[in-house]
Amino acid sequence: MASQYIALPKGVSEKNFNAAIRDFRKVLGDTSVLTSAEQLAPYIKTMMPVPDGDHTPSAALLATTVEQIQKIVAICNQYKVPVWMISTGKNLGYGSAAPAERGQVVLDLKRMNRILEVDKDLAFALVEPGATYQQLYDYIKEHKLGLWLSMPAPSAIAGPVGNTLDRGVGYTPYGEHFLFACGMEVVLANGEVLRTGMGSMPNSNTWQVFKWGYGPYLDGIFTQSNYGIVTKFGFWLMPEPPAFKPFVIQYQHEEDIVEIVETIRPLRISGVIPNAVVIAHALYEAPVKAKRSDYVSGPGSIPDEAVYRIMKDHKLGIWNVYAALYGTQEQIDVNWKIVTQAFGESGKAKILTEQEAADDPAFAYRAKLMRGEMTLTEFSLYNWRGGGGSMWFAPVSQARGSETLKQMALTKQIFAKYGLDYSGEFIVGMRDMHHIVDVLYDKTDPEQTKAAYQCFDELLTEFSARGYGTYRVNTAFMDKVAETYGPVQRKVHKTLKKALDPNGIIAPGKSGIR
Amino acid sequence: MDEKRRILIKGMVTGGTLLAFGIPTIAQAASISQTLSGSTRNCQLLLGNTPIDEAFAKGAQAACSRYINYHHSTLPAFPLEDALLTNPLRIVDLLMQSRNMRWIAVMDYASAAIFTELVRNFEGRLLSLGSHMSSSGDDASFPTRHVWTSASPLYSSGRLLASLLSQNQHDFSIVENFLEQTAIDRAMKDSSLAGFSSYWLAEQPATHLHCAGVSPLEVGQLIGWKTSENWKSVSSRSDESSNDRDKTTAGATIKQLRFDNWIEATGYAVVATALGMETHQESCSSRAFVHRSSQRNPDHRELPGNHFVSFVIDV
Numbered sequence: 001m002a003s004q005y006i007a008l009p010k011g012v013s014e015k016n017f018n019a020a021i022r023d024f025r026k027v028l029g030d031t032s033v034l035t036s037a038e039q040l041a042p043y044i045k046t047m048m049p050v051p052d053g054d055h056t057p058s059a060a061l062l063a064t065t066v067e068q069i070q071k072i073v074a075i076c077n078q079y080k081v082p083v084w085m086i087s088t089g090k091n092l093g094y095g096s097a098a099p100a101e102r103g104q105v106v107l108d109l110k111r112m113n114r115i116l117e118v119d120k121d122l123a124f125a126l127v128e129p130g131a132t133y134q135q136l137y138d139y140i141k142e143h144k145l146g147l148w149l150s151m152p153a154p155s156a157i158a159g160p161v162g163n164t165l166d167r168g169v170g171y172t173p174y175g176e177h178f179l180f181a182c183g184m185e186v187v188l189a190n191g192e193v194l195r196t197g198m199g200s201m202p203n204s205n206t207w208q209v210f211k212w213g214y215g216p217y218l219d220g221i222f223t224q225s226n227y228g229i230v231t232k233f234g235f236w237l238m239p240e241p242p243a244f245k246p247f248v249i250q251y252q253h254e255e256d257i258v259e260i261v262e263t264i265r266p267l268r269i270s271g272v273i274p275n276a277v278v279i280a281h282a283l284y285e286a287p288v289k290a291k292r293s294d295y296v297s298g299p300g301s302i303p304d305e306a307v308y309r310i311m312k313d314h315k316l317g318i319w320n321v322y323a324a325l326y327g328t329q330e331q332i333d334v335n336w337k338i339v340t341q342a343f344g345e346s347g348k349a350k351i352l353t354e355q356e357a358a359d360d361p362a363f364a365y366r367a368k369l370m371r372g373e374m375t376l377t378e379f380s381l382y383n384w385r386g387g388g389g390s391m392w393f394a395p396v397s398q399a400r401g402s403e404t405l406k407q408m409a410l411t412k413q414i415f416a417k418y419g420l421d422y423s424g425e426f427i428v429g430m431r432d433m434h435h436i437v438d439v440l441y442d443k444t445d446p447e448q449t450k451a452a453y454q455c456f457d458e459l460l461t462e463f464s465a466r467g468y469g470t471y472r473v474n475t476a477f478m479d480k481v482a483e484t485y486g487p488v489q490r491k492v493h494k495t496l497k498k499a500l501d502p503n504g505i506i507a508p509g510k511s512g513i514r
Numbered sequence: 515m516d517e518k519r520r521i522l523i524k525g526m527v528t529g530g531t532l533l534a535f536g537i538p539t540i541a542q543a544a545s546i547s548q549t550l551s552g553s554t555r556n557c558q559l560l561l562g563n564t565p566i567d568e569a570f571a572k573g574a575q576a577a578c579s580r581y582i583n584y585h586h587s588t589l590p591a592f593p594l595e596d597a598l599l600t601n602p603l604r605i606v607d608l609l610m611q612s613r614n615m616r617w618i619a620v621m622d623y624a625s626a627a628i629f630t631e632l633v634r635n636f637e638g639r640l641l642s643l644g645s646h647m648s649s650s651g652d653d654a655s656f657p658t659r660h661v662w663t664s665a666s667p668l669y670s671s672g673r674l675l676a677s678l679l680s681q682n683q684h685d686f687s688i689v690e691n692f693l694e695q696t697a698i699d700r701a702m703k704d705s706s707l708a709g710f711s712s713y714w715l716a717e718q719p720a721t722h723l724h725c726a727g728v729s730p731l732e733v734g735q736l737i738g739w740k741t742s743e744n745w746k747s748v749s750s751r752s753d754e755s756s757n758d759r760d761k762t763t764a765g766a767t768i769k770q771l772r773f774d775n776w777i778e779a780t781g782y783a784v785v786a787t788a789l790g791m792e793t794h795q796e797s798c799s800s801r802a803f804v805h806r807s808s809q810r811n812p813d814h815r816e817l818p819g820n821h822f823v824s825f826v827i828d829v
Contacts, residue, residue, distance in 0.1 A: 006693045037665035037693035038641055038828070042634035044663065044693070045643060047627075052663060052691065062637075089634065092627060097634060110635060156602060157631050293819035297650040376599045382623040386821030388645050442821075444647040444659040446738030 006037050007056040009081050009103040017058065020079040024061055027071045032062040043089075043097045043106050047390040048476045049441065049453040055098035055475065057084070060106040066231050070191045072107065073229070076505040077189070083107040084507050085229050087129035087162035090154050093392040093438065094166070095475035100509035107229070116232065117208075120145045124182060124208040126234045129161040134374055136160070140237075147237040148371065150174040153378035155369070161233045165223050167472060169427060169434065171369040173274035173326060174238045176429060178223060183207040185232035186222055189501035194218075194228065208234035224472070225493075226507035227500045238372070245332050246324040246367040248357055249343050250317025250350040257408060257426070258401030260321055263342050264428050265399045272335050275370055277323040279404075280425040282307055282316045284438070285362045287380040289314040292421070301416045315360065317350065322366040381423065387442025389452055391477075393459050395468040399433045407435050410462060415439075418455035419448070434471065460484065475509070482512025556614050557788060559591040560605075562621025562629075566777045566822050567593065570620045573773060573781025581789050589618075589785065598625035605629065609636050612829045616641075618788050619825040620781075626823035639828040641669040641788070646780055650818030655736040656804070657818065658686040658776050666696040667795040669826060673724075674792045675783035676803035677707050680726065683807040684776060687737050690801045695720055706748060710803065716744035720799040727806035737802050777820060788826045 008017055024033045034040055035058075043060055044052050061083070063069050076083055084104040089097030099106055113130030118139060125136065133149055134156040140147050150170030152163050163170075164177040174180045186194045197213035198206040211219070222228050251260060260279055267273045283302070290313070295306040311318060325332045325339070343349040357363040365377035382390060393411070397403040404426055412422045424437040439459075441452035460470060460477060464484035473481045482490055493513045497504070508514045559574050561567040571591055578589040598605055598621065609632060621629060633640055642664040649657055658679070664670050672690045679686050706712040706724055713730050715721040723745060725733055734741035773779040786792055 002695055034637075036639075038639035039637070041640035041643065041663065041665050041693060042630060042638065045630055056693070088631075090631060092631075157628065157635075291819075293650065297819070376602060376628060379599050379624040379627055382627050386623050387647055388623055388626070388823070442647060442649075444645050444661045445649070446655060446736065449738060 005035060005058050006040060007058045007103045009058055009105065010101065012079065012081055012103070016079050017081065020075055020081045021059060023075045023078075024059070024072065027068055027075070028061060028063060032064075034060040034062070043108075046096045046098045046475075047093055047388060047443070048095065048474050049389060049391070049443065049449045049456070050476045052098070054102055055095070055100070056102050057099050057106045058103045060108050062108050062111050064111045066185070066187060066193060069107070069187045069229055069231060070193070073187060073189055073191050073505060076105075077503050080503055080505065081105055082505050082508050083229075084510075085109060085129075087165075088132055088157065088159040090158040090162065091166060092154060093390045093474065094472065098475070100475040100478065100507065104507070109229075109231075112231065115139050118143070118145060118147070118237070119208070120147065122209055123147055123237045123239055124234055125160075125237055126183070126208055126232060127160060128232060129230060130159065131161070132157060132159045137372075137374060146240045148172060148174075148240050149237065150177065150180075150372055151369070151374075153369065154376065156374040156376060160235055161230060164233065164235065165230060167223055169276060169429075170372075171276055171278065171322075171366075172238055172372050174236065175276040177235070178220075180236040181219060181233070182209065182211050182236060183232075183234035184219055184222055184230050186228035186230050188228045189503070189506050193231075195232075196222075208236075221496065224511045226510040226513055227496060229506065241326040241328075243329045243332050244324060244326055244371055245336060246322070246354050246363075246370050247339075248352045248360075248363050248366070249321040249323075250352070251319040251321070251348055252311075252317060253348075254318050254408065255405065256348055257319055257404045259346055259348065260319055261399060261401040261404050261426070261428065261433070263345075264321070264323075265431075267339065267342060268399070268428055268430060272325075272338050273323045274326055275324055277321060277428040278366065278425055279428065280320045280322065280362075280366075281422065282311050282318050282320070283384075283421055283423045284381075284425045285316050285320055286310050286314065287382075287384040287423075288362045288365065288377060289316075291386075292384050300419045301412075302421045316362070320362070322363070322370065324367070324370040381438050381440060384421070384423065385440050385442050387444050387448070389439075389441035389443035389449060391439040391452065391456055391474050392472070393435075393437040393439055393456060394470055394472050395435050395459075395463045396471050397433050397435060397468055399428055399431055404433065404435075406466075407463075407468065410466070411435070411437055411459065414455060414458050414462060417458075418451040420452065420455055478509060479512040557589060557616040557618065559589050559785070560608075560617050560619035560621075561591055561593040562619065562625050562822075563594045563597050564620070564622045564625075564822055566820055567620065569775055569777035570781035570822070570824075573778035573783075574618065574785040576771070576773075576778070577782045577785040577789065577791065580786070581791055594621075597622075598628045602628060602632070605632060609633075609638070609829055615829050616788060617825065617827050617829065618785055619827070620784075620822055622822055626825070629825065633825070633827050633829075636829055639665075641665050641826040641828065642671065642784075642824075644671070644780075644784065644824040645821075646777075646824065647821040648776065648818050656685050656687040656806075658684055660686070660688045660780070662688070662690045664690060664692050666694045667692050667797060667801075668696050669787060670795055670801070671780075671783040671787040671792065672801060672803055673707065673794050674786055675780060676710070676724065676805065678771060678773065678779040678783060679776060680707065680709060680805050680807075681771075682773070682776075682779070685806050686776070686804075688803040689737050689739075692799055692801075695797050695799050696795075707803070710805070712748040713745040714748065714798075715742060716746050717742070718799075720797075722796060722798045722801045723804070724802070725804040727808060728804055733802065733804050737804060739800075739802070777822075780824070784824050784826065 084099035109129040112128040117126040150172040368375040427434040710724040730745035
């Protein structure tokens with residue numbers, strides 16, 4: 001007899017799952033427990049080169065309160081049913097809203113979307129997991145709070161909780177998001193509610209202003225993890241600066257990346273440039289202005305000749321460095337002099353101000369991101385090839401030019417082997433660099449899908465062999481990346497998991513932890 | 515702190531928005547599939563401001579005009595004047611105003627990534643999601659490829675599209691994945707197409723294959739399925755006996771239909787299915803139609819380099 005569910009959790013009989021669903025409905029009501037194929041279909045689509053069936057949920061639960069979540073984990077423990085939490089579910093290119101393993105129940109927290117507090121003076125916010133950046137943006141504008149957000153490229157439709165918990169980044173001086181996190185509320189697998197840091201102390205009003213509390217700092221173990229369900233989250237906001245000066249610097253040769261990074265590093269460490277500088281390759285920027293099929297067809301990576309034509313046609317550098325200065329006009333004037341002197345020294349850089357690049361759509365969306373405004377323009381990447389395939393490859397390196405060149409050369413070499421295009425950017429942090437590469441492929445083409453999988457697998461293998469760790473990855477490759485960090489770390493992760501979630505009901509498989 | 519200080523008012527794209535307005539979206543969406551049959555009053559076409567809009571809409575309107583129970587002559591179309599990337603609020607407003615509506619939407623991959631998220635946040639019912647691609651190079655297995663994920667075979671457009679494309683000598687692959695196997699009282703051979711041979715996989719009987727001009731042994735590699743020698747043949751139909759089956763519920767033989775290009779044909783198939791005109795469904799979990807023509811239609815325009823995504827959703 002056919003199952004009444006489109007999938008079942010691993011090791012759970014249909015009879016037991018029926019009982020669990022019945023109990024979930026008692027807690028949430030019938031309309032907040034989704035089991036039909038039509039209702040679950042929007043949770044299934046991923047951009048990964050694996051069958052969507054590998055990540056099909058058995059049900060989705062729409063919770064609205066902490067108390068409901070406490071009851072849900074009790075039911076999960078009783079029937080050994082695993083849940084996969086999403087806040088807004090916008091982890092596009094990292095697995096989207098689909099669970100890591102087939103049959104897991106999606107615990108969708110989008111209805112828990114309250115903005116609980118925004119403090120203008122102390123510049124912090126406390127929100128629930130479903131709150132979106134757009135909500136916060138509107139709230140801040142409406143109340144004239146004079147605060148800026150930092151958000152990732154999906155901006156409006158994503159939210160700060162999910163992005164920060166997956167250790168995502170933004171483009172303002174507050175762009176290293178977890179660095180600016182302050183205080184969480186977490187429902188543990190046993191149903192207890194933990195408030196981290198100062199939140200554990202009754203009557204304290206310092207939960208969102210002092211991170212550390214007393215004793216071991218716990219917030220970190222609830223990021224990229226499955227040790228609890230975060231239901232409230234505090235983070236710091238940036239006061240709106242009196243002046244803001246975005247700019248782009250273009251270079252014409254790939255090997256110039258060495259000079260670029262060597263120039264930027266001291267400016268970043270000293271704080272002259274306070275935000276995460278993006279060094280975007282021409283093919284990362286091209287989709288805003290063109291489609292791949294405008295230039296090439298047929299198999300293989302796009303040839304250099306076509307890339308140079310794109311650069312010429314669309315006024316792009318092979319490297320396009322986006323950064324901004326923030327502060328008073330006097331501060332900006334002083335720092336601008338330092339920046340232009342540093343970049344102007346070799347004569348290779350073409351420096352464009354906002355006035356000079358205002359009509360460029362690539363610059364326009366980068367400038368928006370650097371001042372914390374909503375834009376979805378980066379989604380244009382998905383039109384480059386079409387076909388719906390995308391995976392973010394995200395290795396980390398030291399902020400040194402020589403490292404950058406090595407990483408780019410290795411990436412391009414592996415991409416060429418599989419006939420894919422290098423669409424990459426480097427994001428210069430305080431002392432590190434995130435090398436972000438979108439592995440774009442046509443998911444309707446079986447050969448290309450297979451190539452994308454093999455390409456990604458080889459990237460992870462080759463980079464880890466050279467000591468380059470990946471900081472974030474999609475759900476199809478979490479085990480592989482966890483393996484690259486060695487057995488001791490995996491054992492510690494597992495020990496923590498056993499202690500906090502002995503029945504393994506919270507997101508098994510997240511970051512390779514079960 | 516005041517935890518009840520702010521319930522969402524201005525937020526976009528969350529199911530909580532609808533709740534804040536007291537609108538139980540799930541309950542309302544459920545009624546549409548009961549009411550749609552026999553009427554397209556609740557069905558609209560959303561065109562995502564892409565180069566294929568016109569061709570898709572032409573095919574969609576052709577389907578609509580053949581729908582004999584339809585009370586109007588055209589399917590209401592809502593063109594987005596700008597892309598979802600630049601103005602997502604427009605589509606948010608549109609979805610919020612929709613009640614008991616079946617939307618057939620077509621857009622590029624960038625917009626589709628955003629639209630999928632909006633559909634989930636609005637707790638819409640996604641009946642089918644199609645990915646449609648035409649390549650100009652010689653790298654692809656087939657120049658025209660369609661991959662659908664549908665809630666069940668009831669929402670499958672694959673067979674109808676295959677019948678349309680094969681008439682025009684297209685080379686194509688259509689792969690369909692169904693999230694649930696709706697029980698349909700119909701033998702597989704009743705769903706086969708003239709000129710196609712039909713098979714089911716011995717180790718996975720719910721995997722069905724219909725192919726023409728290519729052997730089932732070759733198909734696995736070409737469409738991304740595991741290669742298998744265990745395809746079991748279903749008795750083929752002769753062309754002569756096919757006329758009675760190649761009909762829509764509207765009574766129009768699909769052999770009379772001619773389209774300028776594959777995008778029009780896709781528009782026809784998607785809309786005809788959404789309107790309930792396609793009745794030759796079969797109970798299976800995966801299905802493919804693969805066609806390699808022995809002759810190329812010189813008048814046929816494959817429009818290489820075009821790609822888009824289609825949605826059928828109830829909100």
